[in-house]
Amino acid sequence: MCPPCTPFLENGDVNYDIIKRYVDHHVDFGVLNVFVTGTTGEGNSLTQSERKKVTEAWIAAGRDRLKTFIIHVGTGNLRDSQELARHAQDVGADAISCVSPTYYKPETIDDYVSYMAQVAAAAPRLPFYLYDIDFITGLTFSMDEFIRLAKPRIPTLRGLKHTSPSFPSMNTLLVRHSDCQVFLGSDELYLEALSIGIDVTICNSYLGHVLNRLKTAFDKADIATARIEQNRALEVCNIRRKYGLSFPGGTKAILRAIGLDVGQPRSPLSPVTEATVDKVRQDLEAIGFFEWGLRK
Amino acid sequence: MCPPCTPFLENGDVNYDIIKRYVDHHVDFGVLNVFVTGTTGEGNSLTQSERKKVTEAWIAAGRDRLKTFIIHVGTGNLRDSQELARHAQDVGADAISCVSPTYYKPETIDDYVSYMAQVAAAAPRLPFYLYDIDFITGLTFSMDEFIRLAKPRIPTLRGLKHTSPSFPSMNTLLVRHSDCQVFLGSDELYLEALSIGIDVTICNSYLGHVLNRLKTAFDKADIATARIEQNRALEVCNIRRKYGLSFPGGTKAILRAIGLDVGQPRSPLSPVTEATVDKVRQDLEAIGFFEWGLRK
């Protein structure tokens, strides 16, 4: 599954027109499930109206070519998230996911569950996934406890997206809540995640082939091959780190480097210069990405 | 200057009707300047439409009775903040103030200045104040450097609201940027702030008389009296701490305890029970608030 970027024009408006081509890109890379307007998608930098249009654009452009649309509806406030949840259901999304507000944060796990229950209730026909990303929200509530408390209160709860480098809590979740699905939110940890039984990672689209091959190898117990693929994904991530690029910034830089111009991240995030994109392209070449990254 | 709470009804809607009475309350407590939809005002928990209406309600109800309206326009994204800035100017606000987004944060001080410059430019006739509140945003850029870089880029820049317990950086600002105004954002540190030359604190309305007396005493070099008043304000703050109440939650609890029902904070913040409000009221009585807090 992939969290597409939201493409912007030079004037800062959303570039809705390119989304069709972006769907092609996903198909080319073998990624048929999308997680729309999440962190990589800069959902929290969009206005309500932009977010709805972006969601509609992805579903319209991808309806016949992609499989699953999970819409991230986390915002700074309950009412907007409820509205986005209703909208997602109305326009035919397959599921919703929600992150905590980051200005006013839940002070207790009960408040956290209660907030998410109110969001989920606005889209009663859609599966609900908590979006847990501790290094952005600063929330460190136990996900095991969240699921335990939330199950009776959120009938649509199906699991969570876990975007944290911390594995122990994920493993505890798997053991204690086998009816919940845990999505990993990382390109770099898929092999480790597979080892404990997490099948799905929400990864950058351009790593689709690499991570698909990784999974195939792992499923055949071919650990040596799986490691080679994981290391390839790691090297791509390390290019982002080398230039100090943020999540949406780095993803956009790599997409530009491989020929899909999704523009800059929205202010206050740093724009990425053409010079940096050139260096990223050279580094991708140096590690062989244009061979192993583009082929099935 | 006071940052009023946003009052809510039991169903979670904004209680616009009570704002007239809330203006009376401000007048009663000798506070004639308001900082609307800031942190205490739960601005970042409101939808765009609610925020505009709250701003309009304060200006309408307070036009002839209050003096200054500073509108906080910080949101999660640039476009919404620009829209709120334009709106504030259109409806007759005296100034705007803006906090950084907290999901996507500026990675460099240049990006931070650039973001604020774009917001300020949307209300070119209104003075602009940065809203710096490090313990919420996590941003620790030097305010001295911010002002230095921002002066040539934000022609309307007039100063900042500094909501942090840290004094050294405030003092450096005062020394280096005497043309900028620094608003303290604390009830507990006004005497310390006055000692170094900061005249204005953005304080809770119910401490209006206490802090006004504090300032009068300080201006007469009557430090002993000033300390008595500061300690009174401190004891009120310590009641909030004693019950673990958040900023809007604690303020709302005290307002309810003294007879102004502005409702609960919006989810995901914790509601404050009637039992806690009763305890807060008893504690306020015990420290004498209903004598020294209510008289001029």
Place this chain on the structure above:
Amino acid sequence: MCPPCTPFLENGDVNYDIIKRYVDHHVDFGVLNVFVTGTTGEGNSLTQSERKKVTEAWIAAGRDRLKTFIIHVGTGNLRDSQELARHAQDVGADAISCVSPTYYKPETIDDYVSYMAQVAAAAPRLPFYLYDIDFITGLTFSMDEFIRLAKPRIPTLRGLKHTSPSFPSMNTLLVRHSDCQVFLGSDELYLEALSIGIDVTICNSYLGHVLNRLKTAFDKADIATARIEQNRALEVCNIRRKYGLSFPGGTKAILRAIGLDVGQPRSPLSPVTEATVDKVRQDLEAIGFFEWGLRK
């Protein structure tokens, strides 16, 4: 490899006498390599004289029964760490490892490398392992960069102990520094670590059989069995979490629960009551530890 606790008597003195029995315990659990006076070993709570005696006691008692002795020599200051390094070499240790001071911390990676180079140089015949434990030291220097800078300056450098839940940096290390050994410092992440090629974890002794079986299963590509064993280790760790026990405190509680009385952690750490130990024992029984934990 296991980091033994330092046993204390009721009066707070080190209980050197029990170390022989503790060696037996290691042999019983199939753990023949020890990491002495590390975090679990409360090295940083011991005086210099106690630390030396503890090291000597382990080597004396374990000489013919254990295989490898890595001595942790990290302290609050350079001179003490150098002295412990010399001492470790003199008394026949196999290697040393060192953590950063935590009161005065290196401000640059060069200072960090320089500090460790001075410690390592005091034991020029012993392999040196950096001890990286970010959640205690607060240091987040890149280990990849540390190794790169340290190789030419620390001729005895052989690798590092990585005690952090974060995997990506470990993986980068493995890929870029195949001549360095990375020890995992966790009971809960061994399967994930094995998946990317880390063979050794510095684990609690009582999980020796569990983790040995885990490794055997993994080496046969029997992931299903490996997961069962990893989950067993995880459940033991979760008992520690359930009662809020610190690293040495939790380990000591479990050892007491299974019959080896190594006493309390030294102040300022919290003592563990007998009542808590009883609950820990019941929980260990409930998860079956006394069956699968004790058999090869």
Place this chain on the structure above:
Amino acid sequence: MCPPCTPFLENGDVNYDIIKRYVDHHVDFGVLNVFVTGTTGEGNSLTQSERKKVTEAWIAAGRDRLKTFIIHVGTGNLRDSQELARHAQDVGADAISCVSPTYYKPETIDDYVSYMAQVAAAAPRLPFYLYDIDFITGLTFSMDEFIRLAKPRIPTLRGLKHTSPSFPSMNTLLVRHSDCQVFLGSDELYLEALSIGIDVTICNSYLGHVLNRLKTAFDKADIATARIEQNRALEVCNIRRKYGLSFPGGTKAILRAIGLDVGQPRSPLSPVTEATVDKVRQDLEAIGFFEWGLRK
């Protein structure tokens, strides 16, 4: 009161010989009370033997010329701190102060009090001051609660050294524990501290005249003059910040710049180059330090 640096020779040994001259320096700057081997004094970078000798050297050299010797006895472990407490009492110190260990930290406030009670009991004839420095220890226990719990358990408790930019907790302490003395640990906040009734700051020696004049002005209610002096102290602190110098590093750089060569901080802290010292000296000249800083 001043926390002297520990002077080092080029080979890293303590430079005991220069301490006599360093006492002269204190007398010259009108600072007659010393806080020995604290944070500025790099106590936690010294071996036990060095610390005792440094204490002895200060008392010997200062006996007839200085007034008060408070010895900091905080270390990484209880036993060493108890030994230093006993030693301080034996060699004629006036009081002791102790910081928490920073590797193993107290998990509860009871453990914290208990630890300090054991240290204080080792010097039963000396007044005891807690050393609270949250940005180094990471401990955020309420000092109000600490004092409340510690009073019945530490008969020698006389107060605390509060080294934090946070004022509200200090003010609460003053109001609730008027029998306890609060020492501020800052050069930059003395005016703010005086305003709420804290008389003593543990300041850098070279600011002795400045801060003495500040206090004299404040006591005469001459706030304007007090501000001038506070701003001078602030500008000196800002020089340290400008070059990114740590506490002992910056203090040592300034001492070198004004002619007292106390050497470098001990590794792992960064050494300060002669070039930086030159720049510091020029900056001190530029702000007029060599006029207003040196005269009574």
